[in-house]
Structures are given as C-alpha cells and as structure tokens.
Amino acid sequence: MKVVAVYSTKGGVGKTTAAVNLAWEAAKNFRVLLWDLDPQGATGFLLQVKPKKVKGGVSALVAGQSKVSHAIRSTSYDNLDVLPADASYRDLDLVFDHAKKSEQRIAKILAQVDRDYDVVILDCPPGAALVAENAVFSADAVVVPLVPSPLSMRSLEQVSAFMAESVSKARMVAFLSMVDRRKTLHREAVEKLPATQKSVSAVVVPATVQVERMGTERAPIGSYAPRAEAAQAYGDLWALVEKTVKPKTGTRKR
Numbered sequence: 746m747k748v749v750a751v752y753s754t755k756g757g758v759g760k761t762t763a764a765v766n767l768a769w770e771a772a773k774n775f776r777v778l779l780w781d782l783d784p785q786g787a788t789g790f791l792l793q794v795k796p797k798k799v800k801g802g803v804s805a806l807v808a809g810q811s812k813v814s815h816a817i818r819s820t821s822y823d824n825l826d827v828l829p830a831d832a833s834y835r836d837l838d839l840v841f842d843h844a845k846k847s848e849q850r851i852a853k854i855l856a857q858v859d860r861d862y863d864v865v866i867l868d869c870p871p872g873a874a875l876v877a878e879n880a881v882f883s884a885d886a887v888v889v890p891l892v893p894s895p896l897s898m899r900s901l902e903q904v905s906a907f908m909a910e911s912v913s914k915a916r917m918v919a920f921l922s923m924v925d926r927r928k929t930l931h932r933e934a935v936e937k938l939p940a941t942q943k944s945v946s947a948v949v950v951p952a953t954v955q956v957e958r959m960g961t962e963r964a965p966i967g968s969y970a971p972r973a974e975a976a977q978a979y980g981d982l983w984a985l986v987e988k989t990v991k992p993k994t995g996t997r998k999r
C-alpha cells in the first residue's frame with residue numbers, strides 16, 4: 746500500500762480538488778482509499794458520501810477502540826472508497842497530541858487496511874500541525890499544489906522544511922494549480938518554476954469553470970469533462986505520482 750498526502754501549509758490552493766481527482770484517476774487501476782482529514786468534509790461532499798456515525802468519532806479510531814473499516818464508505822466509482830471526516834476531526838490535533846508516538850497515528854491506523862488498498866490518498870487540512878506531521882510521516886509522496894503568487898515559493902519552502910524535519914522519506918511532487926495564463930505572474934511561474942525547482946513538476950492545472958463545476962456536479966472532473974485541459978492535467982499528475990511511488994496492484998475488488 747502506498748500513501749500519497751496532498752498537502753500545503755497554505756489554504757485554498759486546490760488540495761481537496763487535487764486529492765479527489767488523483768483518487769479517481771488512481772482508481773482506474775488500483776484499489777483506492779481517500780481519507781479526508783479536514784473537518785470541513787469537502788471530500789465527502791464532492792464524492793457524495795456522508796460520514797458514518799462511529800461511536801467516539803475519530804478519537805476512538807486513534808485510540809484503537811473502533812476499526813477503520815467501520816468508518817469507510819464506498820463511492821459510486823469502482824475501486825474508490827472514502828473515509829469521510831466528521832465534526833470530531835476538529836479536535837484531531839488534540840487527539841494526536843494526547844496519543845503515544847503522536848506523529849505515527851495515521852500510519853498505525855492505515856496498517857489496519859494495508860491489504861485492502863493499493864493506494865491511500867490523504868486530503869490534509871492546511872497548516873503545520875500534528876495532522877500534517879502524521880500525514881507526512883505516513884506518506885510515500887507529498888503532492889503540493891502551488892498557486893502562482895509571491896507567497897507560493899514561500900509555501901514550497903515551508904513544506905520542504907516541514908518534510909526535512911520529519912523522518913519520512915516521502916518524495917515531494919509539486920505542481921502549479923489554478924493557473925490563469927492571462928496574468929503575467931502566472932505565465933512567468935509556468936516558465937520558471939518547473940525549470941528551476943527540482944520538486945516542481947511540469948503539470949499545470951488551469952483555473953477554469955470546469956474545475957469549479959465539481960462543486961455542483963459533485964463528481965471528479967474526469968467523469969464529466971474528460972477532455973478538459975484540467976482533467977488531462979490531473980491525469981498527468983497521477984501518472985507522475987504513480988511513477989514516483991510505484992503502487993502494486995492487488996486483486997481488484999469489483
């Protein structure tokens with residue numbers, strides 16, 4: 746099982762959008778679990794799944810009092826399951842803080858489903874708290890969306906520094922997100938960043954209404970607009986991540 750964390754210190758850069766689309770792309774060939782670690786629950790919303798009522802919420806999961814398999818939902822897509830967040834995820838940092846080996850809890854929980862999935866995608870909340878430490882610790886790759894702005898390099902540096910502090914051996918795969926080529930700054934970022942920064946891939950996801958439509962379609966972009974440039978970009982991004990983490994194919998579930 747390979748773990749891919751979609752993460753940035755910055756909010757609103759396209760993490761959840763990337764996580765949902767990567768999971769959908771990955772599910773074409775692998776058994777995929779998408780874990781929403783953000784109490785806003787956007788991932789579940791976009792894939793039309795509601796959290797299951799699990800006694801004790803996420804703290805029972807972390808304490809080992811409830812099984813992760815009980816909280817997992819299937820989606821309408823083959824090979825794609827979701828572990829949705831509920832309101833109890835608001836306290837996740839505190840819950841981890843009180844646990845032993847507090848940065849290794851996500852890895853420990855995922856060990857329960859090691860044989861059930863080939864790929865796990867983690868949709869992380871922004872920030873640099875324990876949830877992120879856990880995600881990076883468990884990850885084989887960390888996917889970082891970068892929106893061209895004077896602050897984007899800063900967030901790239903922050904994520905690099907954050908990963909360097911972790912014992913994790915995860916590889917970073919950054920990509921340009923929400924790119925508007927009418928803006929000079931954005932065009933410059935597309936030209937310069939992938940050429941000068943080793944961790945920044947050539948994948949460019951444009952800012953388009955087709956991506957925005959995910960909120961009303963409540964579906965991955967590839968399912969309703971497969972020819973859109975953004976859908977192709979997420980396909981390319983998954984191809985790159987797949988090459989980076991090399992998941993093994995288990996038996997397909999369906």
Ligand SMILES: Nc1ncnc2c1ncn2[C@@H]1O[C@H](COP(=O)(O)OP(=O)(O)OP(=O)(O)O)[C@@H](O)[C@H]1O
Nearest residue numbers: 756757758759760761762871923951952953956957
């Ligand atoms: N390429 C794009 N083009 C247009 N809109 C986009 C694009 N990517 C994301 N968005 C929109 O931007 C908003 C923020 O995206 P998203 O929720 O994926 O960011 P996030 O990094 O997960 O945010 P948060 O930090 O709050 O979790 C959403 O409304 C989403 O639909």
Ligand SMILES: [Mg+2]
Nearest residue numbers: 760761783787
């Ligand atoms: Mg999000």
